[in-house]
Amino acid sequence: MSNSIRDLSKEKKQDGRMSKEMRLKNPYRAIGYFIAFTLAGYLLLLAFKSMFPTVTLEIRGAFIGLEFCLIYLIARIFHGSPFKPTKGAPYLESLRHVLGLLLIGYVSPVIVIIIAGPQSVFQDARPPFVDTWSPFILAFALIHWGVISVMVAYFYHAVTYDLFSKLSRFFGILGATALVTINYNFPLLSNYWNLWDILFFGLVFAYSYSVNRNPAALASAYLLSEVPLWWCILAPLGAPTLATYFVGRFWISLIALLSLFKSGPKFNFRAS
Numbered sequence: 001m002s003n004s005i006r007d008l009s010k011e012k013k014q015d016g017r018m019s020k021e022m023r024l025k026n027p028y029r030a031i032g033y034f035i036a037f038t039l040a041g042y043l044l045l046l047a048f049k050s051m052f053p054t055v056t057l058e059i060r061g062a063f064i065g066l067e068f069c070l071i072y073l074i075a076r077i078f079h080g081s082p083f084k085p086t087k088g089a090p091y092l093e094s095l096r097h098v099l100g101l102l103l104i105g106y107v108s109p110v111i112v113i114i115i116a117g118p119q120s121v122f123q124d125a126r127p128p129f130v131d132t133w134s135p136f137i138l139a140f141a142l143i144h145w146g147v148i149s150v151m152v153a154y155f156y157h158a159v160t161y162d163l164f165s166k167l168s169r170f171f172g173i174l175g176a177t178a179l180v181t182i183n184y185n186f187p188l189l190s191n192y193w194n195l196w197d198i199l200f201f202g203l204v205f206a207y208s209y210s211v212n213r214n215p216a217a218l219a220s221a222y223l224l225s226e227v228p229l230w231w232c233i234l235a236p237l238g239a240p241t242l243a244t245y246f247v248g249r250f251w252i253s254l255i256a257l258l259s260l261f262k263s264g265p266k267f268n269f270r271a272s
Contacts, residue, residue, distance in 0.1 A: 029079070029163055030078075033159065033163055034179060037183065040071060042186060061140065078163065079159045079162060082154045089213065096256045096259060096260060098221045100256040101204045101208055110247055113246060113247070117239075119239045121246060125231040130228075145228075145229040150219055153205075153216065154215050157176045157205055158209065161173070161175065165210070177202040180205075181198050184201060
């Protein structure tokens with residue numbers, strides 16, 4: 001009897017040591033992905049800047065396409081397929097959750113429209129690389145931000161969270177938020193630190209993913225939130241129509257938040 005107890009105790013100690021060793025290995029994969037992701041993006045941007053002083057839409061599209069391929073290969077190396085199915089919450093439930101959390105970010109444009117009128121947000125919403133609207137701009141915008149939505153949902157968040165959350169949920173959220181902060185808009189070169197993007201595309205998306213583990217919902221929320229995309233879609237219809245988009249997404253978010261409270265919102269920090 002005593003021998004079997006000793007054997008069981010040894011097995012538990014060995015399992016504990018193996019678990020500890022696995023946890024020690026995990027940070028290297030997570031940190032490796034973080035560094036490789038960051039270096040690939042910034043080095044690619046520097047290369048494009050040196051080769052193409054004038055950035056056309058074609059060059060911009062080529063950059064996004066090549067960046068997507070590079071980050072996908074990096075994700076395969078450190079994580080495996082970023083698009084493998086996850087055991088997350090249903091899509092609509094996950095979308096409702098992230099949209100409810102975005103409500104605060106959707107309020108300010110509505111206030112500006114009420115105070116200063118629709119034209120006040122129309123000019124600010126126009127992408128800086130667009131001079132005049134054309135059907136080509138619309139096609140480019142749909143592809144451009146469609147690809148970026150996949151990158152944000154799967155490469156910035158799903159892969160990063162899955163790697164860092166091996167340490168803890170806190171590190172999963174922190175890792176994904178930090179990756180967005182340092183890489184989205186390339187602020188270390190552009191010096192463009194957009195607080196909205198950091199808080200909502202970074203922290204809010206990371207937290208929502210930690211609750212629901214559904215990257216498709218993040219991609220959809222990103223597309224709904226990306227104002228320049230909607231300028232490219234709605235610009236021919238004028239400022240009042242674009243203002244309707246801002247008001248519409250505010251109400252969608254408010255309804256999502258209220259339904260979360262009604263059904264018991266997942267705001268706790270113990271979710272898996």
